[in-house]
Amino acid sequence: MLIDTFGRRAVDLRVSLTDHCNLRCTYCMPEQGLAWLPKPSLLTDAEIVRLVGVAVGSLGVREVRFTGGEPLLRPGLVGIVEACAGLAPRPELSLTTNGVGLARTAEALAGAGLDRVNVSLDTVDRETFRTLTRRDRLPEVVAGLAAAGAAGLGPVKVNAVLMRGVNDHQAAELLGWCLERGYELRFIEQMPLDAQHGWERAGMVTAGEILERLGERFTLVPEPEGRRGAAPAERWLVQGFEGVDGGPARVGVIASVTRPFCRACDRTRLTADGQVRDCLFATTETDLRTALREGASDGVLAELWRKAMWGKKAGGGIDAPGFAQPDRPMSAIGG
Template sequence: MRDKPVTFGHKGYIGNDVCLPCLERCSVAQQFEDNFHRKFYYLRLSVTDVCNFKCTYCLPDGYKPSGRKNSSFLNLDEIRRVVKAFADCGTSKVRITGGEPSLRKDFTQIIETVAATQGVQKVATTTNGYRMAQNVASWKQAGLTHINVSIDSLDPRMFHQITGENKFHQVMAGIEKAFEVGYEQVKVNVVLMKDLNHQQLPQFLAWIKDKPIQLRFIELMQTGEMDELFQRHHVSGVAIRNQLIADGWILKVRAANDGPAQVFVHPDYQGEIGLIMPYEKHFCESCNRLRISAMGKLHLCLFGEQGLELRDLLQHDNQEAELIARIEQQLQTKKVSHFLHDGNSGMTPHLASIGG
């Protein structure tokens, strides 16, 4: 029981479900929900769109500043306010993304700020891993509970070809360091690309045989700047799923604040396999996540729209009610699907622009 009632919207709560002043049984809190009854427990918070890698499927020519006048990324106070508003409306998981989020000099302080927010149970990040060996211990101490690292090949030469950086061994050292400092599992993201890495499943399976790694194969997604690459390299994850099932892998049940991966386990493997297949029918039915860009815009979908400005409501602590109201109003416009299967890649120029 909390010592004092906490206000969510217009109601106050003592415990998990007792409402003041009438003490009636009711819902835990105001909850972000759209017109299709999807509830949103998961916030993907971008803190920068800058990245130091040049991945072929995202920033093949490297990061280019946007040229925006008076542009700056969300500061710690703005981050604290937006995360608190989401947590007060049911969000229990926050993933800190980029670009490459660890490029922020205050990245550890960002983790501390998010982790200190009441109601947030999971604080995750997605990183290219090049700074992990040096900094992952301090990230864990600051409150980071989960890590995703992007490794698109276990062949150093192919890794270099895909990422544009010869840092394979540094990234692998970072994963080992994460285990040393106490992480029980590390998730590794692999973007599937035909004729590059899509036939490396045997090598990846051998790698996770005795390691607590959740290997996540992600289908290449079409964005505004990547049409030609998508046509050349897209491959469905269905063949991998069929192979896993035939080999005795079993689908795990998803938790409410889990991401979109279909996760498979096998009694002979310490590691797990996750498949993210956005082109599969019904993919969007389980959507539980919203996105905030590094410039403070709300994005209802990775591929949907230009984003709704929230930053004007992140300047003072007394603006939360208005902030929540604006988010709720925008949520009613969220579409039933991303329509990728119809060939609509939306307004997103590349994945780094709003944090993937």
């Protein structure tokens, strides 16, 4: 088991498959000049499957989410999913993607055993999308979402980040768009994880403001306590709208900064270059890649992973005096 000194148990593994991305979202990556991880340091497909196997077989991990960078850019993605679906006990498998290219691969991914996708989409206005991502690729994302739904990779969830003066005024429009299509939307507060270190707390759109914006057009009722569990999103029922499961439609807000959910955190992370991180905001990592390449047994790898998680801090510490943004940006950690 992966437990820490606060009694939390990590059962949800985020695996970054690459630090490359085909978008350049302003809150995540600079337009250019970001150094990539050196190629030889990247785990091979077989090494990823081996480590996921250790997590699932020996450490109690039940859910595996592939991310990045952009995981659809990983050539071996379908094979990795297929191999992970064959592990015992079989983990739940999901993918966080920007959706570009998903229209081409959704069916193959579903066939390989992928259960669900989360697609990141911050606006449905093409010009705003181009400004935010520095790429004109909104139609591909929209097609990717539809393909994911058609391939049975549901419930399809959409993740959105709001930027003041850019897309914050479009929050209700995005919710309406998602509700019409049966996608569950979750807003995520912008976190200090951008490569260019441009995050400022004062400029961030808070969960409170997001709810205010949505309230101008929708009636939101807090979901009864207890439904949240370890899920980071606080959810609201959207009155008058039906969700995909026939129940009420929902919208979520992940208040990572103003109401962090660290006490219930059940996550562990593996970077594309084989480092275990116990938190997005961790400043230290545990190197599994070197041990793996030096011939460590599954037992030794599991022990290293356990030790890596045992010392997990109580929280990400954004509000602590002296908070230092981690050296790795979100794109190289795996969001």
